[in-house]
Structures are given as structure tokens and as C-alpha cells.
Amino acid sequence: xSEPAITTNGLSKAFGSLVALHPLDLEMAAGEVLGYLGPNGxxxxxxxxxxxxxxxxxxxxxxxxxxxxxxxxxDAHRHLAYVPGEASLWPALTGExxxxxxxxxxxxxxxxxRDELVERFALDPTRKVRTLSKxxxxxxxxxxxxxSRAELLVLDEPTSGLDPLxxxxxxxxxLEAKDGGQAVFLSSHILSEVEALCDRIAILRAGRxxxxxxxxDLRHLSALTVEVTFDGTPPDLDGVPGVSxxxxxxSLLRCQVNGPIEPLLQRLSTARVTQLLSREPSLEEIxxxxxxxxxxxxxxxxxxxxxxxGDDGGDDPR
Amino acid sequence: MATTxxxxxxxxxxxxxxxxxxxxxxxxVAARGAALWxxxxxxxxxxxxxxxxxAYPTLADRRGVAESLGTxxxxxxxxxxxxxxxxxxxxxxxxxxxxxxxxxGVWGLLTATRLLRGEEDAGRWELLLTGRTDRGxxxxxxxxxxxxxLVALWIPTAVxxxxxxxxxxxxxxxTASLFLSVALVAPAAMFLAIGALCSQLAATRRQxxxxxxxxxGVSFVVRLVADSGTGLRWLAWASPLGWVGELRPLTxxxxxxxxxxxxxxAGSVAGTVALARRRDLGGSILADRAxxxxxxxxxxxxxxxxxxxxxxxxxxxMVGVALGGFIFGVVAKAAGDALNSGSAADLLARIGGRSTGxxxxxxVAFFVIGSLVALQAAGHVxxxxxxxxxxxxxxxxxxPVRRIPWLAGRLAVAVAAITATGLIAALAAWIGAASxxxxxxxxxxxxxxxxxVPAGVVVLGIGTLAHAALPHRASAVAYGLVGWSFLIExxxxxxxxxxxxxxxxxxxxxxxxxxVSPRAxxxxxxxxxxxxxxxxxxxxxxxxxxxxx
Numbered sequence: 062x063s064e065p066a067i068t069t070n071g072l073s074k075a076f077g078s079l080v081a082l083h084p085l086d087l088e089m090a091a092g093e094v095l096g097y098l099g100p101n102g103x104x105x106x107x108x109x110x111x112x113x114x115x116x117x118x119x120x121x122x123x124x125x126x127x128x129x130x131x132x133x134x135x136d137a138h139r140h141l142a143y144v145p146g147e148a149s150l151w152p153a154l155t156g157e158x159x160x161x162x163x164x165x166x167x168x169x170x171x172x173x174x175r176d177e178l179v180e181r182f183a184l185d186p187t188r189k190v191r192t193l194s195k196x197x198x199x200x201x202x203x204x205x206x207x208x209s210r211a212e213l214l215v216l217d218e219p220t221s222g223l224d225p226l227x228x229x230x231x232x233x234x235x236l237e238a239k240d241g242g243q244a245v246f247l248s249s250h251i252l253s254e255v256e257a258l259c260d261r262i263a264i265l266r267a268g269r270x271x272x273x274x275x276x277x278d279l280r281h282l283s284a285l286t287v288e289v290t291f292d293g294t295p296p297d298l299d300g301v302p303g304v305s306x307x308x309x310x311x312s313l314l315r316c317q318v319n320g321p322i323e324p325l326l327q328r329l330s331t332a333r334v335t336q337l338l339s340r341e342p343s344l345e346e347i348x349x350x351x352x353x354x355x356x357x358x359x360x361x362x363x364x365x366x367x368x369x370x371g372d373d374g375g376d377d378p379r
Numbered sequence: 380m381a382t383t384x385x386x387x388x389x390x391x392x393x394x395x396x397x398x399x400x401x402x403x404x405x406x407x408v409a410a411r412g413a414a415l416w417x418x419x420x421x422x423x424x425x426x427x428x429x430x431x432x433x434a435y436p437t438l439a440d441r442r443g444v445a446e447s448l449g450t451x452x453x454x455x456x457x458x459x460x461x462x463x464x465x466x467x468x469x470x471x472x473x474x475x476x477x478x479x480x481x482x483x484g485v486w487g488l489l490t491a492t493r494l495l496r497g498e499e500d501a502g503r504w505e506l507l508l509t510g511r512t513d514r515g516x517x518x519x520x521x522x523x524x525x526x527x528x529l530v531a532l533w534i535p536t537a538v539x540x541x542x543x544x545x546x547x548x549x550x551x552x553x554t555a556s557l558f559l560s561v562a563l564v565a566p567a568a569m570f571l572a573i574g575a576l577c578s579q580l581a582a583t584r585r586q587x588x589x590x591x592x593x594x595x596g597v598s599f600v601v602r603l604v605a606d607s608g609t610g611l612r613w614l615a616w617a618s619p620l621g622w623v624g625e626l627r628p629l630t631x632x633x634x635x636x637x638x639x640x641x642x643x644x645a646g647s648v649a650g651t652v653a654l655a656r657r658r659d660l661g662g663s664i665l666a667d668r669a670x671x672x673x674x675x676x677x678x679x680x681x682x683x684x685x686x687x688x689x690x691x692x693x694x695x696x697m698v699g700v701a702l703g704g705f706i707f708g709v710v711a712k713a714a715g716d717a718l719n720s721g722s723a724a725d726l727l728a729r730i731g732g733r734s735t736g737x738x739x740x741x742x743v744a745f746f747v748i749g750s751l752v753a754l755q756a757a758g759h760v761x762x763x764x765x766x767x768x769x770x771x772x773x774x775x776x777x778x779p780v781r782r783i784p785w786l787a788g789r790l791a792v793a794v795a796a797i798t799a800t801g802l803i804a805a806l807a808a809w810i811g812a813a814s815x816x817x818x819x820x821x822x823x824x825x826x827x828x829x830x831x832v833p834a835g836v837v838v839l840g841i842g843t844l845a846h847a848a849l850p851h852r853a854s855a856v857a858y859g860l861v862g863w864s865f866l867i868e869x870x871x872x873x874x875x876x877x878x879x880x881x882x883x884x885x886x887x888x889x890x891x892x893x894x895v896s897p898r899a900x901x902x903x904x905x906x907x908x909x910x911x912x913x914x915x916x917x918x919x920x921x922x923x924x925x926x927x928x
Contacts, residue, residue, distance in 0.1 A: 113777050116924045133777040137380035143777040151688075152583065159675040167778045187670040191582065271912050 065125040066091045066213045066244035067112065069120030074107050075234040081107045083269045084121055089246060089261075091212065094239050095250040096255035098348060105248045106146070108265070109217050112246075113143060125213065141167070142206035146218035148198050152191035156184055156201050175208035183231050196222035207234050214238060214245045220254065221242035232258060256344040264348070276344065283347045284317035289329060290336040301328050324363070401507050401517055405494050405524025410531035416486055416660040417532045419866060420926035421539020422561050423514035432767070442464040454740070454763040454799045456607035456710050459624045460615075467549050468629035476562050480623050482534070482862075483567030488591035490528060491574025495521050505660060507544045516581070518655035522648045525571045534565055559628035564641045569619050570595060571646035582663035589695065595620075596699050600706065607710045619643060660744065681775050682788035689759070693796040696755045700748055704804035707744035709809020711819070714740040730912050735804045739809060742894025746868065748804045749831035749886055752797050752859040759793035760842030761846065761854035766926035782921045790839055790913055791812040797835040801828040819893060823927060827892035833905035834864075834885040840909030840916070847919035850926040860885065871895060 071084040082104040089095045099105050110116040111341035112123050114134035123130040125137035152157055161177075179186055184201040190198060199222045206214055214235075220228050228251075235245055235258050249255050255262060262279060264272040272279060284305070289295070295314040298304050303320040318325055322339075329337070422592040435441045445465035448454050455461055459477035463469030480692040495518075498736035500505045508517055537560035544559075549561070574591045605621055615621030620687035643699030654664055677687035715737030763786070764771045775785055805828025812819045842857035849856065864885040881887045888905060890898040 110925075115773065115776060117922065134776075135781045138777060138779045141777075145770075145773065149773065151771060155671055155673055158675060158678060161673065161675045162678040162684060164777070165772060166681060166775055166780060185670070187668060187672065189671060192669040 064091065065124075066088060066093065067123065067125060067126075069100045069108075069112075069121065069123040072111055072118055072123050073120045074109070074111055074116060075119045081268055082111070085262060087270065087273070089244060091244050092239070093261060094235070094247065094259045096259035096262040097265065098250075098255060098262060100253070102267075103265040104268040105265055107268075109143075109215055109246075109248060112215065113138075113141075114255060129246070140211060141213040141215055142209045142211035143215045144159075144199075144206045144219045146221050147195065148202035150190045150198060150201060153188055153189060155189050156193070156197075157186035159190060159201055160186070160205055160208070164208065165308060167205075167209050167211075169210065170208050171210050172208075174210070176202060178207055178234065180338045181233075183226060184274060194222070196224060196227065199223060200227065201378065203231060203234070206240065209347055210241070212243055214243055216245065217248045219247070220249070220251060226264070228254070234372045235353040243315055252344045263346070279347050280341050284319045285322065285341045286342060286346070287316055287318055287322075287325065288336075288338040288340075289314045289334055290375045292333040292335050296328065296332040298325070298328060300327055358379055386682065396556070399520070401512070402523040403522035403528065404507075405521050406527025406531075407524075408494055409525055409528025412486070412490065413532035414535060416482070417535030418539070419862075420475075420483070420532070420536040420560075421543070422477055423475050423866065424536075424540045424559070424800065425565075426470060426544065427474045427554045428467060428549050431467055431470045437467075444470070451714055453642040453744075454714060455892070456603050456706070456714075457743065459602065459620075460606045462604075462627055462630040468551060468555070471549070472629040473545075474624075474630060475559075475649070476623060477562050477620075480566040480620055483564060484570040484595045484598075485592075486532075486579070487529075487567040487570030487572075488574035488588060488595060489794050491525055491571045492584055492588040492591060492814075494525065495575055495684050496578035496581065499578070500584050501662065507659065508858040514658075515652045515656035518575075519648070519652050520579045522572070522575055524573060529564065529568050529571060533560060533564045536563050542738075546622075555629050555632060557628070558632050561637070562626045562628040564622055565623050565637070566620060566627070569640055569643045569647075571652075572644040575651045576654070580664045581650050582665070586663075586665075589692075593695075600702055600769060603706055605705075608707065636927050639842060646778075648770050653733075677736070681780055681785050682792070685792045686791045689792055689796060691763070692758065692762075693755075693799065696751070696796070696800050699805040700800055700804040701750055703751075704744075704748060704807035705811040707741060708808035708813075709815060711740050711808075711812050712815040712817040713736040715817070723734070737812065737819060738823075739891075739894045741819065741824075741892035745804075745827045745831060745892060746807070746886060748801070748808075749826075749834050749889065750799055750861065750865050752804075752831045752835045752866070753838050755800055756838035756860075757838060757842060757854065757857035757861050759789070759796070759839060760846060760857035763789050763793075763843075764846050764850060764853040767846075767925060768815070770927055773925070776925070786843070786917050786920055790843065791856070793853060794832075794836060794841055795837075798829070800828075801832045801835075804828055804831075823893040823896075826897050830889055830892040830897040830902065833902045834889060834911070835883055836906050836909035837912075840912030843913040843915075843916035844919070845911050847916040849925065860875040 065088050067087065067089040071086060071087050072082065073080070073084045074082040085108065097105055097108070105221045107116065111118050111128055112125065113128050114137070117131065126140045128140070129138040130137050146154075154160065154162065162174060164175070182204060184197065184200045184204065188197075190201070190206050194200075199219070203219060206216070214236075220231050223231060232254065235247070238245060239258075245258070247255065247259060256276065259271065259274050259276075263270060291312045291314065293312065295309050295312065298314075298316060302320075303318050303326045304325055305317050307314065307316045309315075318323075410743070435444055442465050442511060445461075445463070449461045449464050457477075457702065458473060461473045464473055471647065495504075504517070506508055508514065512520070537557055540560040540563070541556040544553070544556035570591065573594055577587040577591040577594075578584075581590050600619045601614055602620040603613055603617035605618065606624070611649075615624060621638070622639045623638045625633065627633050658664055677683040771850070772785065776782060802825065803826040806828075807829075809819065809821050809824040812824070838857055838860055841860055842853060845856035846853040864882070864887075867881060867884040869888050884906075888898075888901045890896065
């Protein structure tokens with residue numbers, strides 16, 4: 062398919078005077094797996110609910126495979142499947158009845174894949190939803206999405222409540238979807254999950270997109286971790302350009318380097334270095350680097366009172 | 380109260396403050412609605428006093444009323460047994476206790492199940508239980524909070540009743556007035572407690588309120604049979620609502636039945652605490668199957684599913700009104716004969732119609748049926764909003780389902796449900812009437828059954844508009860509209876209230892069929908108003924954000 066899976070055009074949302082999402086321009090190709098990251102209240106769930114047409118944008122718009130997400134909502138939804146962070150299902154229905162209903166409403170079901178997923182996720186489909194734990198309800202939501210084989214999967218914190226074994230099953234299912242050419246929009250807090258699954262990453266902060274790129278793009282932008290072991294006392298690195306967060310434990314020195322590494326190497330050449338290790342930053346370090354500096358400020362970032370980002374589960378607006 | 384201790388920045392509240400946190404929280408929420416209803420209870424007493432004095436100024440007028448209404452089994456079945464209604468005191472007690480008892484009972488069971496089981500279903504009870512308390516104590520604290528709500532209901536009732544009683548027309552002693560106010564809130568007290576008990580027995584809030592409503596419904600029907608002159612007077616002692624009638628406020632002031640009321644309250648509270656200790660949080664005492672074989676009927680589309688979701692509730696309403704309609708039908712002949720012979724026809728003409736006899740009585744009975752149908756419609760508005768508030772509608776709207784067809788489907792199901800309810804009431808009333816050879820035709824009864832449907836359609840329409848414009852207030856608007864209309868009819872019929880006030884009632888524009896033939900024009904106009912409001916609501920709903928609870 063030549064149309065991009067998602068295009069947003071100045072998509073923005075304000076609740077009264079509170080801006081939950083500043084104008085967002087984002088494009089996601091068909092078949093691509095995009096990680097959508099951000100702290101609580103950054104506007105991730107708001108973005109997703111705008112894409113799904115559950116919220117009305119204050120300005121701008123979004124297209125799903127070229128279909129307007131507000132005007133042609135139902136047509137756009139034929140191409141996608143969505144998993145919320147915490148699914149609200151009908152408590153009196155069993156798992157099987159729920160999957161039957163959701164499949165019929167969606168209009169397209171891969172029955173064999175559904176049965177396989179029920180098996181793999183170890184879901185007891187005869188249990189009533191009322192009696193299921195949060196994780197087991199989440200499995201129903203995930204199976205309902207994957208069994209549709211939709212061209213676009215929109216997943217909002219999909220693994221909340223899943224145990225590590227089930228999380229592995231989830232990763233497998235996402236990789237299968239990717240192999241099948243399905244696009245995946247994955248909003249997540251579990252950075253290892255995003256790192257393992259996603260082609261590209263978008264980072265949101267206080268309702269603004271602050272970074273997009275592949276993992277290697279992002280690594281370029283971030284600091285390199287350098288660990289040096291000395292024969293003796295480590296030298297003083299004050300005033301070396303680009304070096305920060307210096308930690309010294311005995312004869313071991315750890316620091317971060319932004320930009321060229323040359324000034325650090327020059328300084329080290331005068332000391333007796335026994336071992337030098339450098340490591341590219343993990344996604345977690347990139348993420349923390351974006352927020353760590355002003356973690357105090359983060360606490361004060363606006364969260365939409367009703368339809369805010371529900372990453373912490375407690376006030377998940379679904 | 381809260382003592383704070385600053386130790387390394389930790390604020391610690393005294394254990395008495397943490398112990399009362401649940402009770403205070405429940406009381407605060409319960410008291411809001413309770414105070415409002417307290418004023419309504421008091422207002423009904425005030426209006427009954429002035430209404431009676433204005434309508435029946437002379438002793439002869441009052442004797443006439445007593446002769447006809449006071450001996451009329453049908454009217455007494457509706458409102459309870461009348462005692463000495465040739466006096467202001469007797470009439471006011473008769474008029475207010477029966478009806479407001481029913482209203483209080485409904486308020487009590489809804490409040491208790493919402494604040495206990497509803498909070499538990501939503502997971503908020505769990506948060507409170509992690510504090511320094513256990514399940515039994517928490518349940519007791521919840522009951523104490525509900526008692527606070529009851530006090531908030533009683534205070535305005537008592538103040539207005541005492542004020543009304545001190546007027547020159549009434550002249551009730553303060554003690555007698557206070558006893559009346561206690562009788563008015565006694566059903567609320569019992570059904571708060573019964574609601575709390577049902578919250579422990581059932582697995583969900585809906586099950587709990589259905590269970591408690593069934594107890595109330597049975598109490599009402601038993602009381603109705605006891606008061607319908609069938610020689611089963613003793614049955615009144617089998618119904619909590621019957622005990623309240625036996626208190627005889629203002630006329631006899633017999634406090635003994637209060638012991639029964641107190642016993643129900645104490646027994647229910649004790650049961651609540653004991654069951655809360657025994658069961659798991661989120662669990663139930665009544666067997667609730669954890670798993671079941673899949674039944675995929677009515678799971679094919681949102682419309683089919685709306686039918687599936689509402690069928691149990693609809694069946695409950697239909698059984699309830701069929702039972703009520705049948706009893707109204709059975710007593711209609713005797714009631715009509717009594718009406719024909721007295722000046723009560725004049726009184727009923729104000730609430731009912733110009734015709735006399737059994738048809739007039741059934742006209743009043745179908746006002747009650749109409750109120751129930753309108754309540755059923757309000758229930759549909761509330762559950763539609765709940766689907767959105769709890770996020771279940773998202774499951775449809777993130778799939779290829781448009782908002783307007785979803786909403787229209789639910790409205791269609793609601794209209795079908797209230798129409799079926801009106802018809803089954805008519806059919807049951809006809810069977811009951813025919814069993815006594817009352818001579819009311821089937822066509823006339825079916826007409827009366829259909830005649831109440833437009834009121835429900837208006838509730839659905841206005842409720843849908845409120846759902847779109849004020850999502851958090853949708854069920855309050857729908858139930859408020861029904862409650863308001865009911866009270867206006869009740870008070871307006873005897874007060875001769877200003878005409879514009881009556882115009883605001885749902886029921887005022889409907890002919891009291893089968894006493895007179897339905898007014899087709901008014902019925903069509905009401906349906907159109909309802910549909911127009913629903914259409915505006917649907918368009919609005921399509922354009923707005925989805926709003927969670």
C-alpha cells in the first residue's frame with residue numbers, strides 16, 4: 062500500500078486552557094513499527110484517541126491510510142485495530158463471547174489465528190470477564206486486535222498487567238504482524254520492548270514531539286558512556302569539553318561524553334589507562350537524558366484532567 | 380479530630396480520624412441527594428395541607444370525600460388505607476405517606492447500592508480497605524455513612540412538616556408532625572439497609588439494585604393487595620410498606636410498628652457486616668457462575684447486542700407492570716362502583732378524567748403505569764451513558780461503527796422496550812378487569828397502554844440531549860424529569876397549581892386513558908418533541924469528545 066498508515070497535520074488538542082497536544086506533524090509508513098514514548102501526561106493517549114476519532118481535535122487532522130480520521134471514521138477503522146491500556150469489557154460476557162462480538166463488529170477475523178492466540182496467551186475463554194484479572198482482560202483485548210489482521214495496530218500501553226511470559230508472547234505476535242506487513246503504532250513505557258520491536262521512535266514531551274528517528278539516529282544525538290580504569294588515581298576531568306556526569310569509584314571512572322570524544326582522549330593520554338570501554342546509550346539512557354535534567358519540572362507538566370495520558374493506569378481514561 | 384504529628388515530614392492522623400473516613404465519605408455523597416429529597420418530602424406535606432383546605436373548605440365537602448374515597452378499595456389500593464380523611468390530618472397523612480414511602484424506598488436502595496456496591500465495582504472500596512480497617516468494619520462504617528444520609532433526608536422533611544403542621548388550617552402538635560416525618564422517611568431507612576445487604580449478596584451493582592428493587596416491588600404489591608378491600612387486610616403486616624401505613628401518623632400515632640422497622644434496619648445492617656466479613660472483596664454470596672459455555676445469540680452487531688444487554692431489565696419491568704396492571708384490573712370494578720356513588724368522582728376528575736366508574740379508576744391506575752414506563756425510559760438513558768462513562772462503547776467506536784447508528788440503535792431498543800411494557804400492562808389490566816366482568820374493552824385498554832408511551836419517548840429524547848450536552852448529568856436529568864412530573868401531577872391535581880407549572884409535566888398533556896379516549900394530537904406532538912430532542916442530541920453526540928466517568 063502506497064498510502065502512509067498514519068499522517069497527522071498540525072493535529073492538536075486543548076481542554077479549555079490546557080493544551081494536551083501541541084500541533085503534531087507525524088508520518089508513519091505502512092508496515093512500519095513506530096514506538097511512541099513519553100512520560101505520564103505527555104499526551105500519548107490523547108494522540109491515540111484523536112487518531113481513533115474518540116476525541117475531536119482543536120485544530121488540524123489525521124489520516125489513516127488516506128482516510129480522514131474524523132470524517133471517515135468508520136471507514137478508517139476497517140483498516141485498524143486498537144488495544145487500550147486497560148480494556149473496559151462487558152463483565153457478564155465470557156472471553157469467547159467477547160471475541161465473537163468484537164470480531165463480528167469488526168467484520169474480519171482470522172479464526173485459526175484467534176484460536177492459536179487463545180492457546181498461546183493461555184486464556185480460558187469460558188471465564189466471564191467479571192472474574193478475570195486485569196492481565197487476563199488485557200489478553201482478550203490483544204487477541205481481538207491481532208485476530209483482525211488489520212493493516213494498522215494501534216497499541217496504547219498494551220502489556221500493562223501482563224506477566225513476563227505473556228509479554229514474550231506479545232512481542233512474538235507483534236513481530237508476526239510486522240512480518241505480515243502490518244504497521245504497528247506502539248505507545249509504551251517499557252523501553253526494552255520498544256527497543257526490541259520498533260523501527261522508529263517518536264518522543265513526546267509535554268504535548269510536543271521532541272524527537273523522532275531510528276535508534277541509531279537517536280544515539281547520535283545522545284551521550285556516549287565511557288568507562289576508564291586507571292593504574293592509580295583517576296585524573297581530574299574538570300573543564301574537558303563535552304564531558305559530564307563524572308563518577309569515580311576507586312580507580313574506575315565513568316562519564317558521559319556529548320559531541321567529539323577527542324578532548325577526553327587528549328586528557329586521558331597523560332594518565333595511565335589500563336582499560337577503556339565505551340558503550341552506545343540504551344534507549345533508557347536516551348529517554349532519561351531527555352527528561353532527567355529537569356525531572357522536577359516534569360512533575361509539574363500539565364496532565365489533561367479527563368482525557369489526559371493515562372499511562373499510570375490509575376486514571377486511565379481508556 | 381485529626382491530630383497531626385510532624386515527624387520527618389510524615390503526617391499521621393489519629394486512628395479515630397482514619398476510622399471515620401469511610402463513614403464521612405459515604406455520608407457526604409449520600410447527603411447531597413438526600414437533602415434535596417427531604418425538601419420534596421416536606422413540600423408534598425405543605426402542598427397537601429393547603430390543597431385540601433382549598434379544595435374542601437367546608438365540613439360537608441370533607442364528609443363527602445371521606446364517604447367516597449375513604450371507602451373506595453381501588454383508590455386505597457393505590458395510596459394505602461385511608462384513616463379519617465374528613466380531617467386535614469387524615470388526608471395529609473394518607474396522601475403523603477404511601478407515595479413518598481415508595482419514592483423514599485427507591486431512593487434508599489439506589490443510594491445504598493451505588494455507594495457500597497458501585498464503589499466496590501469501580502475499585503475505589505479497595506483503596507479504602509488498604510487503610511487501617513477490615514471488611515466488616517468498613518461495611519459498618521458504610522452503613523453509618525448511609526445513616527448520615529438518612530438524617531440529611533429527615534431534617535428538611537421534619538422542619539417543613541412541623542412548619543406546615545403549625546399553620547392555622549392544620550394545627551398538628553409538634554410531636555404528631557415529627558412522628559409523621561419519621562413515618563415519611565421510615566421506608567427510606569429500611570431500603571437503605573436492605574440495599575446495603577443486597578450489595579453484599581449480589582455480584583454487581585446492577586444485580587444488587589435489582590434484588591433490592593424486587594424486595595420493594597413485592598412489598599408494594601403485598602401492601603396493594605392488603606389495601607384493596609379483598610379481605611386480606613392482615614397481609615399488610617407482611618409488607619414493610621404496610622407497617623409504615625400501620626403507624627397511622629397524625630390520626631392514631633401508633634409507634635409500635637416502628638419496632639418492626641427498626642428490626643429490619645438492625646437485621647440488615649448486622650447481615651451486611653457479617654457477610655462483608657465472610658466474602659471476598661468483589662465477590663458475592665449468591666452463586667455467580669465464573670464460567671459459562673458461549674452463547675453467541677444476539678452478539679452479531681451493536682444493535683443485537685443492545686437487545687441482549689437490556690432484555691433482562693425489560694423482562695423485569697414487564698413482569699412488574701403486568702402484576703400491577705392485573706391487580707388494578709381486578710379491583711377496578713369495585714372501585715368504579717364506589718366512585719359512581721360519591722363526590723370522589725369530583726376529586727378524581729381533577730387528577731383523572733370526567734368519566735366515572737371503573738374507567739376513571741383505571742385512568743388513575745395508568746397514570747401510575749405511565750410513571751413506571753417513564754422511569755424505565757430514564758433507566759435506558761442512564762445505561763447508555765454508563766456504556767460511554769465506563770468506556771465500553773469504545774470497543775464499538777474504535778471499530779467500523781458510527782456514533783449516530785449506535786445511539787439510534789439503543790434508542791430504538793428503548794422505545795421497543797417501553798412500548799412492550801405499556802402493552803403488557805394494558806393486557807394484564809384487561810385480563811384482571813375481564814375476570815370481574817368490568818366491561819372495559821380490550822381496544823380501550825390497549826389504547827391506554829399505548830397512551831403512556833409518548834411520555835417515555837419524551838424522557839428518552841430529553842435524556843439523549845442531556846447525554847450529549849451534559850454527559851455527567853444525563854441520568855440526573857432523565858430521572859429528575861420523571862420525578863418532577865410525578866410530583867407535579869400529585870400536588871397539582873389538588874392544589875390547582877398555576878397552569879404553566881402543570882405544562883412542565885410529562886403526564887399533563889396525556890389524556891387519562893381509558894377514562895377518556897387518548898388525545899392523538901397531543902400524543903403525536905409529544906413523540907415528535909421526543910424525537911426532535913433525540914435527533915439534536917445525536918448530532919451533538921457525534922461532534923463532541925467521548926467523556927469518561
